[in-house]
Amino acid sequence: MKLDPKAVRHLAPEDWRVLTGVELGSKGHEVVPTYLIEKNSRLRGGARGVHRSISNLARIGLIAKVKENKYDGYRLTYGGLDYLALHAHTQKNAIYSVGSRIGVGKESDIVMVADEHGVQKVLKIHRLGRISFRSVKTNRDYLKNKNAGAGWMYLSRLAAMKEFAFMTALRSEGFPVPEPIAQSRHTIVMTFIDSFPLRQISDVPDPASLYADLIAMILRLAKHGLIHGDFNEFNLLIKEEVEGTNGDGEEILKLVPILIDFPQMVSMDHENAEMYFDRDVNCIKTFFKRRFKFTSTQPGPFFKAAKKTLGQDGAKRLDAVALASGFTKKMLKDLEAAIKDKELHPENYEVSEDEDEKADDDDEEEEDGDEQDEGHHDQESQTPENSAQEKVGLQPEQDL
Numbered sequence: 001m002k003l004d005p006k007a008v009r010h011l012a013p014e015d016w017r018v019l020t021g022v023e024l025g026s027k028g029h030e031v032v033p034t035y036l037i038e039k040n041s042r043l044r045g046g047a048r049g050v051h052r053s054i055s056n057l058a059r060i061g062l063i064a065k066v067k068e069n070k071y072d073g074y075r076l077t078y079g080g081l082d083y084l085a086l087h088a089h090t091q092k093n094a095i096y097s098v099g100s101r102i103g104v105g106k107e108s109d110i111v112m113v114a115d116e117h118g119v120q121k122v123l124k125i126h127r128l129g130r131i132s133f134r135s136v137k138t139n140r141d142y143l144k145n146k147n148a149g150a151g152w153m154y155l156s157r158l159a160a161m162k163e164f165a166f167m168t169a170l171r172s173e174g175f176p177v178p179e180p181i182a183q184s185r186h187t188i189v190m191t192f193i194d195s196f197p198l199r200q201i202s203d204v205p206d207p208a209s210l211y212a213d214l215i216a217m218i219l220r221l222a223k224h225g226l227i228h229g230d231f232n233e234f235n236l237l238i239k240e241e242v243e244g245t246n247g248d249g250e251e252i253l254k255l256v257p258i259l260i261d262f263p264q265m266v267s268m269d270h271e272n273a274e275m276y277f278d279r280d281v282n283c284i285k286t287f288f289k290r291r292f293k294f295t296s297t298q299p300g301p302f303f304k305a306a307k308k309t310l311g312q313d314g315a316k317r318l319d320a321v322a323l324a325s326g327f328t329k330k331m332l333k334d335l336e337a338a339i340k341d342k343e344l345h346p347e348n349y350e351v352s353e354d355e356d357e358k359a360d361d362d363d364e365e366e367e368d369g370d371e372q373d374e375g376h377h378d379q380e381s382q383t384p385e386n387s388a389q390e391k392v393g394l395q396p397e398q399d400l
Protein backbone atom coordinates (compact mmCIF):
# COMPACT_ATOMS: atom_id res chain seq x y z
CA MET A 1 0.00 0.00 0.00
CA LYS A 2 1.65 3.18 -1.10
CA LEU A 3 0.97 6.40 0.63
CA ASP A 4 -0.18 9.06 -1.77
CA PRO A 5 -0.35 12.30 0.17
CA LYS A 6 -1.85 14.28 -2.69
CA ALA A 7 -5.31 12.97 -1.95
CA VAL A 8 -5.12 14.19 1.63
CA ARG A 9 -4.70 17.74 0.48
CA HIS A 10 -7.66 17.58 -1.81
CA LEU A 11 -10.19 16.11 0.55
CA ALA A 12 -13.01 18.50 1.34
CA PRO A 13 -14.03 18.88 5.00
CA GLU A 14 -17.28 16.95 4.31
CA ASP A 15 -15.27 14.08 2.88
CA TRP A 16 -13.18 13.96 6.03
CA ARG A 17 -16.34 13.81 8.13
CA VAL A 18 -17.70 10.96 6.08
CA LEU A 19 -14.37 9.11 6.23
CA THR A 20 -14.41 9.54 10.00
CA GLY A 21 -18.00 8.30 9.98
CA VAL A 22 -16.91 5.13 8.20
CA GLU A 23 -14.10 4.67 10.71
CA LEU A 24 -16.51 5.07 13.60
CA GLY A 25 -18.87 2.53 12.04
CA SER A 26 -15.99 0.07 11.54
CA LYS A 27 -15.71 -0.40 15.26
CA GLY A 28 -18.84 -2.51 15.17
CA HIS A 29 -19.08 -3.60 11.54
CA GLU A 30 -16.41 -4.72 9.14
CA VAL A 31 -18.71 -3.56 6.36
CA VAL A 32 -20.38 -0.37 7.49
CA PRO A 33 -23.99 -0.10 6.25
CA THR A 34 -24.60 3.05 4.26
CA TYR A 35 -27.36 4.27 6.61
CA LEU A 36 -24.87 4.13 9.49
CA ILE A 37 -22.35 6.18 7.54
CA GLU A 38 -25.06 8.79 6.99
CA LYS A 39 -25.92 8.79 10.66
CA ASN A 40 -22.31 9.01 11.82
CA SER A 41 -21.33 11.77 9.43
CA ARG A 42 -24.24 14.10 10.19
CA LEU A 43 -23.60 16.35 7.24
CA ARG A 44 -25.67 19.48 6.87
CA GLY A 45 -26.39 18.64 3.27
CA GLY A 46 -28.07 15.42 4.45
CA ALA A 47 -28.00 12.12 2.61
CA ARG A 48 -27.20 13.66 -0.77
CA GLY A 49 -24.03 15.26 0.55
CA VAL A 50 -23.03 12.03 2.20
CA HIS A 51 -23.50 10.09 -1.02
CA ARG A 52 -21.38 12.56 -2.93
CA SER A 53 -18.60 12.21 -0.36
CA ILE A 54 -18.94 8.43 -0.37
CA SER A 55 -18.37 8.30 -4.09
CA ASN A 56 -15.42 10.71 -3.82
CA LEU A 57 -13.83 8.57 -1.15
CA ALA A 58 -14.47 5.33 -3.02
CA ARG A 59 -13.03 6.83 -6.20
CA ILE A 60 -9.69 7.58 -4.53
CA GLY A 61 -9.71 4.25 -2.74
CA LEU A 62 -10.06 5.36 0.88
CA ILE A 63 -13.20 3.29 1.28
CA ALA A 64 -14.43 0.39 -0.81
CA LYS A 65 -17.91 -0.85 -1.58
CA VAL A 66 -18.72 -4.34 -0.41
CA LYS A 67 -21.81 -6.19 -1.56
CA GLU A 68 -23.09 -8.49 1.09
CA ASN A 69 -26.01 -10.87 1.20
CA LYS A 70 -27.77 -8.87 3.84
CA TYR A 71 -26.85 -5.32 3.04
CA ASP A 72 -24.52 -3.15 0.99
CA GLY A 73 -22.02 -0.97 2.66
CA TYR A 74 -18.46 0.23 2.67
CA ARG A 75 -15.32 -0.77 4.42
CA LEU A 76 -12.39 1.40 5.31
CA THR A 77 -9.37 0.44 3.20
CA TYR A 78 -5.77 0.32 4.38
CA GLY A 79 -5.37 3.60 2.54
CA GLY A 80 -8.33 5.15 4.32
CA LEU A 81 -6.93 4.34 7.73
CA ASP A 82 -3.49 5.59 6.66
CA TYR A 83 -4.99 8.96 5.72
CA LEU A 84 -6.89 9.30 8.95
CA ALA A 85 -3.67 8.68 10.86
CA LEU A 86 -1.65 10.99 8.63
CA HIS A 87 -4.25 13.69 9.09
CA ALA A 88 -4.07 13.34 12.87
CA HIS A 89 -0.28 13.59 12.80
CA THR A 90 -0.37 16.73 10.70
CA GLN A 91 -2.94 18.30 13.02
CA LYS A 92 -0.57 17.69 15.93
CA ASN A 93 2.40 19.03 13.93
CA ALA A 94 4.22 15.72 14.13
CA ILE A 95 4.32 15.56 10.34
CA TYR A 96 4.36 18.27 7.70
CA SER A 97 5.41 16.40 4.58
CA VAL A 98 5.74 12.86 3.35
CA GLY A 99 8.74 11.47 1.47
CA SER A 100 9.36 8.04 0.05
CA ARG A 101 8.90 4.61 1.47
CA ILE A 102 12.24 3.36 2.78
CA GLY A 103 11.25 -0.09 3.85
CA VAL A 104 8.66 -2.76 3.79
CA GLY A 105 9.13 -4.84 6.89
CA LYS A 106 7.49 -8.06 7.85
CA GLU A 107 4.72 -6.25 9.60
CA SER A 108 4.88 -2.68 8.45
CA ASP A 109 5.60 0.02 5.91
CA ILE A 110 8.31 2.50 6.81
CA VAL A 111 7.97 5.97 5.29
CA MET A 112 10.26 9.00 5.49
CA VAL A 113 8.42 12.11 6.66
CA ALA A 114 9.50 15.55 7.82
CA ASP A 115 8.19 18.10 10.27
CA GLU A 116 7.62 21.78 9.48
CA HIS A 117 11.30 22.55 10.13
CA GLY A 118 12.36 19.97 7.57
CA VAL A 119 13.62 17.55 10.21
CA GLN A 120 13.39 14.02 8.86
CA LYS A 121 11.46 11.46 10.82
CA VAL A 122 10.13 7.98 10.28
CA LEU A 123 6.48 6.99 10.04
CA LYS A 124 5.92 3.32 10.79
CA ILE A 125 2.59 2.02 9.54
CA HIS A 126 1.69 -1.29 11.16
CA ARG A 127 0.09 -3.88 8.92
CA LEU A 128 -0.71 -6.67 11.24
CA GLY A 129 -3.43 -9.07 10.29
CA ARG A 130 -3.25 -7.79 6.81
CA ILE A 131 -5.24 -10.44 5.09
CA SER A 132 -6.81 -9.79 1.74
CA PHE A 133 -10.54 -10.08 1.49
CA ARG A 134 -9.97 -12.75 -1.07
CA SER A 135 -7.94 -14.98 1.21
CA VAL A 136 -10.50 -14.58 3.95
CA LYS A 137 -13.23 -15.66 1.60
CA THR A 138 -11.35 -18.64 0.28
CA ASN A 139 -9.85 -19.78 3.51
CA ARG A 140 -12.65 -21.26 5.57
CA ASP A 141 -10.27 -22.52 8.21
CA TYR A 142 -9.06 -19.06 8.78
CA LEU A 143 -12.60 -17.81 9.27
CA LYS A 144 -13.13 -20.42 11.95
CA ASN A 145 -10.03 -19.20 13.70
CA LYS A 146 -11.00 -17.03 16.68
CA ASN A 147 -8.39 -14.57 15.65
CA ALA A 148 -10.17 -13.76 12.42
CA GLY A 149 -12.72 -11.85 14.46
CA ALA A 150 -10.06 -9.48 15.64
CA GLY A 151 -9.80 -7.33 12.53
CA TRP A 152 -6.67 -5.96 10.92
CA MET A 153 -7.53 -2.46 12.05
CA TYR A 154 -7.74 -3.45 15.69
CA LEU A 155 -4.60 -5.62 15.61
CA SER A 156 -2.52 -3.07 13.74
CA ARG A 157 -3.56 -0.40 16.24
CA LEU A 158 -2.60 -2.67 19.14
CA ALA A 159 0.81 -3.26 17.55
CA ALA A 160 1.38 0.50 17.23
CA MET A 161 0.21 1.17 20.79
CA LYS A 162 2.44 -1.51 22.24
CA GLU A 163 5.43 -0.42 20.23
CA PHE A 164 4.96 3.20 21.25
CA ALA A 165 4.58 2.31 24.93
CA PHE A 166 7.75 0.19 24.97
CA MET A 167 9.78 2.65 22.95
CA THR A 168 8.84 5.36 25.42
CA ALA A 169 9.68 3.22 28.45
CA LEU A 170 12.97 1.92 27.03
CA ARG A 171 14.01 5.38 25.99
CA SER A 172 13.34 6.80 29.42
CA GLU A 173 15.57 4.11 30.92
CA GLY A 174 18.35 5.16 28.56
CA PHE A 175 18.18 2.28 26.09
CA PRO A 176 19.50 3.00 22.59
CA VAL A 177 16.16 3.12 20.73
CA PRO A 178 14.61 5.78 18.45
CA GLU A 179 12.75 8.57 20.17
CA PRO A 180 9.00 8.03 19.93
CA ILE A 181 7.22 11.19 18.83
CA ALA A 182 3.55 10.44 18.25
CA GLN A 183 1.08 7.61 17.79
CA SER A 184 -2.20 7.62 15.92
CA ARG A 185 -4.26 4.54 15.14
CA HIS A 186 -1.94 1.97 13.52
CA THR A 187 1.01 4.33 13.07
CA ILE A 188 3.86 5.83 15.02
CA VAL A 189 6.23 8.68 14.28
CA MET A 190 9.79 8.38 15.58
CA THR A 191 13.20 9.87 15.01
CA PHE A 192 15.07 8.77 11.89
CA ILE A 193 18.21 6.80 12.67
CA ASP A 194 20.81 7.53 10.00
CA SER A 195 22.34 4.11 9.91
CA PHE A 196 22.53 0.74 8.23
CA PRO A 197 20.70 -2.31 9.45
CA LEU A 198 23.23 -4.87 10.72
CA ARG A 199 21.99 -7.10 7.91
CA GLN A 200 23.67 -4.83 5.33
CA ILE A 201 27.04 -4.69 7.02
CA SER A 202 29.55 -7.06 5.50
CA ASP A 203 32.54 -6.28 7.64
CA VAL A 204 33.28 -4.69 11.02
CA PRO A 205 36.71 -3.84 12.45
CA ASP A 206 36.04 -5.54 15.78
CA PRO A 207 33.26 -8.15 15.71
CA ALA A 208 33.99 -9.24 19.30
CA SER A 209 33.27 -5.78 20.63
CA LEU A 210 30.01 -5.39 18.68
CA TYR A 211 28.94 -8.89 19.72
CA ALA A 212 29.64 -8.02 23.37
CA ASP A 213 27.55 -4.84 23.05
CA LEU A 214 24.60 -6.78 21.64
CA ILE A 215 24.71 -9.52 24.27
CA ALA A 216 24.97 -6.81 26.92
CA MET A 217 21.83 -5.25 25.48
CA ILE A 218 19.92 -8.55 25.71
CA LEU A 219 21.03 -8.90 29.33
CA ARG A 220 20.15 -5.33 30.16
CA LEU A 221 16.64 -5.85 28.77
CA ALA A 222 16.35 -9.01 30.89
CA LYS A 223 17.29 -7.07 34.00
CA HIS A 224 14.30 -4.83 33.28
CA GLY A 225 12.09 -7.89 32.83
CA LEU A 226 12.01 -7.88 29.02
CA ILE A 227 12.85 -10.05 26.04
CA HIS A 228 12.82 -8.35 22.65
CA GLY A 229 11.56 -11.45 20.86
CA ASP A 230 12.91 -10.54 17.41
CA PHE A 231 16.47 -9.53 18.22
CA ASN A 232 18.09 -10.00 14.83
CA GLU A 233 20.11 -8.31 12.10
CA PHE A 234 17.02 -6.57 10.69
CA ASN A 235 16.05 -4.93 13.95
CA LEU A 236 19.47 -3.63 14.91
CA LEU A 237 20.50 -0.41 13.21
CA ILE A 238 24.22 0.35 13.28
CA LYS A 239 25.23 3.97 13.59
CA GLU A 240 28.77 5.24 13.16
CA GLU A 241 29.86 7.69 15.81
CA VAL A 242 33.17 9.52 15.96
CA GLU A 243 34.91 8.52 19.18
CA GLY A 244 37.98 10.72 18.78
CA THR A 245 41.03 10.99 16.57
CA ASN A 246 44.20 8.93 16.44
CA GLY A 247 47.81 10.18 16.30
CA ASP A 248 47.55 10.81 12.55
CA GLY A 249 44.46 12.93 12.99
CA GLU A 250 42.21 10.22 11.56
CA GLU A 251 38.79 9.80 13.06
CA ILE A 252 38.21 6.77 15.22
CA LEU A 253 34.72 5.46 14.56
CA LYS A 254 32.61 3.57 17.01
CA LEU A 255 29.71 1.37 15.91
CA VAL A 256 26.64 2.05 18.00
CA PRO A 257 23.75 -0.41 17.78
CA ILE A 258 20.21 0.97 18.00
CA LEU A 259 17.37 -1.44 18.69
CA ILE A 260 14.00 -1.13 16.92
CA ASP A 261 10.74 -3.03 16.39
CA PHE A 262 8.90 -3.78 19.64
CA PRO A 263 5.37 -5.13 19.10
CA GLN A 264 6.41 -8.69 19.99
CA MET A 265 8.28 -7.89 23.23
CA VAL A 266 7.56 -10.36 26.02
CA SER A 267 8.07 -10.45 29.75
CA MET A 268 10.79 -12.52 31.43
CA ASP A 269 7.85 -14.10 33.27
CA HIS A 270 6.14 -15.24 30.06
CA GLU A 271 5.43 -18.96 29.94
CA ASN A 272 7.74 -19.35 26.94
CA ALA A 273 10.28 -16.79 28.12
CA GLU A 274 13.21 -19.19 27.98
CA MET A 275 12.48 -20.14 24.38
CA TYR A 276 12.24 -16.47 23.33
CA PHE A 277 15.40 -15.55 25.25
CA ASP A 278 17.41 -18.39 23.71
CA ARG A 279 16.09 -17.58 20.28
CA ASP A 280 17.27 -13.95 20.56
CA VAL A 281 20.70 -15.02 21.76
CA ASN A 282 21.06 -17.65 19.06
CA CYS A 283 20.02 -15.23 16.31
CA ILE A 284 23.01 -13.08 17.17
CA LYS A 285 25.38 -16.02 17.56
CA THR A 286 24.38 -17.52 14.23
CA PHE A 287 24.59 -14.20 12.42
CA PHE A 288 28.05 -13.37 13.77
CA LYS A 289 29.33 -16.80 12.86
CA ARG A 290 27.95 -16.67 9.34
CA ARG A 291 28.70 -13.06 8.51
CA PHE A 292 31.87 -12.21 10.48
CA LYS A 293 33.17 -15.76 11.13
CA PHE A 294 33.11 -14.86 14.78
CA THR A 295 32.28 -17.29 17.59
CA SER A 296 32.44 -16.19 21.18
CA THR A 297 34.64 -18.22 23.49
CA GLN A 298 32.00 -17.84 26.17
CA PRO A 299 28.90 -20.02 26.23
CA GLY A 300 25.49 -18.50 26.86
CA PRO A 301 24.23 -16.19 28.16
CA PHE A 302 21.60 -18.45 29.70
CA PHE A 303 18.05 -17.65 30.67
CA LYS A 304 18.30 -18.94 34.24
CA ALA A 305 21.24 -16.71 35.08
CA ALA A 306 19.60 -13.75 33.36
CA LYS A 307 16.41 -14.28 35.35
CA LYS A 308 18.35 -13.97 38.59
CA THR A 309 19.39 -10.45 37.60
CA LEU A 310 15.78 -9.21 37.35
CA GLY A 311 15.54 -5.80 38.98
CA GLN A 312 19.23 -5.82 39.93
CA ASP A 313 21.05 -2.52 40.42
CA GLY A 314 17.71 -0.78 40.81
CA ALA A 315 16.61 -1.72 37.26
CA LYS A 316 12.96 -0.73 36.89
CA ARG A 317 10.66 -3.55 35.75
CA LEU A 318 9.34 -2.57 32.35
CA ASP A 319 7.34 -5.66 31.50
CA ALA A 320 4.17 -4.21 32.97
CA VAL A 321 4.45 -1.14 30.76
CA ALA A 322 1.82 -2.18 28.26
CA LEU A 323 -0.75 -2.97 30.94
CA ALA A 324 0.03 0.33 32.62
CA SER A 325 -0.56 2.24 29.39
CA GLY A 326 -4.14 1.20 28.81
CA PHE A 327 -3.77 -2.31 27.42
CA THR A 328 -6.03 -4.99 28.76
CA LYS A 329 -4.84 -8.56 29.15
CA LYS A 330 -7.17 -9.51 26.33
CA MET A 331 -5.60 -6.96 24.01
CA LEU A 332 -2.12 -8.32 24.73
CA LYS A 333 -3.34 -11.85 24.13
CA ASP A 334 -5.02 -10.90 20.83
CA LEU A 335 -1.85 -9.20 19.66
CA GLU A 336 0.37 -12.08 20.68
CA ALA A 337 -1.91 -14.58 18.98
CA ALA A 338 -1.92 -12.52 15.79
CA ILE A 339 1.87 -12.23 15.69
CA LYS A 340 2.23 -15.95 16.30
CA ASP A 341 -0.43 -16.81 13.73
CA LYS A 342 1.35 -14.75 11.13
CA GLU A 343 4.63 -16.50 11.90
CA LEU A 344 3.01 -19.91 11.54
CA HIS A 345 0.72 -19.22 8.57
CA PRO A 346 2.21 -16.48 6.42
CA GLU A 347 0.03 -17.65 3.50
CA ASN A 348 -3.05 -16.21 5.22
CA TYR A 349 -1.56 -12.76 5.15
CA GLU A 350 -0.79 -12.37 1.50
CA VAL A 351 -2.33 -9.34 -0.02
CA SER A 352 -2.04 -7.61 -3.33
CA GLU A 353 -0.29 -4.27 -3.06
CA ASP A 354 -2.87 -2.68 -5.29
CA GLU A 355 -5.91 -4.17 -3.68
CA ASP A 356 -7.03 -0.94 -2.12
CA GLU A 357 -5.98 1.34 -4.87
CA LYS A 358 -8.71 0.39 -7.25
CA ALA A 359 -11.24 3.07 -7.89
CA ASP A 360 -13.72 0.52 -9.10
CA ASP A 361 -14.68 -1.50 -6.10
CA ASP A 362 -17.30 -3.81 -7.49
CA ASP A 363 -14.96 -6.54 -8.60
CA GLU A 364 -13.71 -7.59 -5.17
CA GLU A 365 -14.91 -11.14 -5.57
CA GLU A 366 -12.92 -12.09 -8.62
CA GLU A 367 -9.90 -10.08 -7.59
CA ASP A 368 -6.78 -12.13 -7.80
CA GLY A 369 -4.03 -9.50 -8.00
CA ASP A 370 -0.38 -10.43 -8.06
CA GLU A 371 -0.03 -11.33 -4.48
CA GLN A 372 3.37 -11.21 -2.97
CA ASP A 373 4.95 -12.86 -0.03
CA GLU A 374 4.91 -10.06 2.47
CA GLY A 375 6.90 -12.11 4.92
CA HIS A 376 10.03 -11.82 2.87
CA HIS A 377 9.95 -8.23 1.83
CA ASP A 378 12.71 -7.15 4.13
CA GLN A 379 15.31 -8.07 1.57
CA GLU A 380 13.87 -5.70 -0.97
CA SER A 381 14.86 -2.64 0.99
CA GLN A 382 17.88 -4.06 2.68
CA THR A 383 20.40 -4.38 -0.11
CA PRO A 384 23.25 -1.89 0.29
CA GLU A 385 22.80 -0.45 -3.22
CA ASN A 386 19.17 0.17 -2.60
CA SER A 387 19.65 1.88 0.69
CA ALA A 388 22.46 4.13 -0.58
CA GLN A 389 20.14 5.23 -3.34
CA GLU A 390 17.35 6.03 -0.96
CA LYS A 391 19.70 7.96 1.26
CA VAL A 392 20.83 10.43 -1.38
CA GLY A 393 17.87 10.25 -3.67
CA LEU A 394 14.87 10.89 -1.47
CA GLN A 395 11.98 11.90 -3.60
CA PRO A 396 11.00 15.53 -3.31
CA GLU A 397 8.75 15.81 -0.34
CA GLN A 398 5.17 16.77 -0.79
CA ASP A 399 3.34 19.24 1.33
CA LEU A 400 0.16 17.98 2.81
Ligand code: ADP
Pocket: 102, 103, 104, 105, 106, 107, 108, 109, 110, 122, 124, 178, 190, 191, 192, 193, 194, 195, 197, 234, 235, 237, 260, 261
Ligand atom coordinates in the same frame (compact mmCIF):
# COMPACT_ATOMS: atom_id res chain seq x y z
P1 ADP B 1 8.87 -4.51 10.87
O1 ADP B 1 8.07 -4.70 12.11
O2 ADP B 1 7.98 -4.49 9.68
O3 ADP B 1 10.02 -5.45 10.76
P2 ADP B 1 10.78 -2.42 11.58
O4 ADP B 1 10.44 -1.48 12.69
O5 ADP B 1 11.74 -3.50 11.91
O6 ADP B 1 9.44 -3.01 10.94
O7 ADP B 1 11.35 -1.55 10.37
C1 ADP B 1 11.66 -2.13 9.10
C2 ADP B 1 12.93 -1.49 8.53
O8 ADP B 1 12.77 -0.08 8.38
C3 ADP B 1 14.15 -1.64 9.45
O9 ADP B 1 14.85 -2.84 9.20
C4 ADP B 1 14.97 -0.42 9.11
O10 ADP B 1 15.76 -0.66 7.97
C5 ADP B 1 13.93 0.64 8.76
N1 ADP B 1 13.64 1.50 9.93
C6 ADP B 1 12.66 1.33 10.84
N2 ADP B 1 12.65 2.31 11.77
C7 ADP B 1 13.67 3.16 11.44
C8 ADP B 1 14.19 4.39 12.01
N3 ADP B 1 13.66 4.94 13.10
N4 ADP B 1 15.24 4.97 11.39
C9 ADP B 1 15.78 4.42 10.29
N5 ADP B 1 15.34 3.29 9.69
C10 ADP B 1 14.30 2.64 10.26
Ligand code: MG
Pocket: 105, 106, 234, 235, 261
Ligand atom coordinates in the same frame (compact mmCIF):
# COMPACT_ATOMS: atom_id res chain seq x y z
MG1 MG C 1 11.71 -5.53 11.92
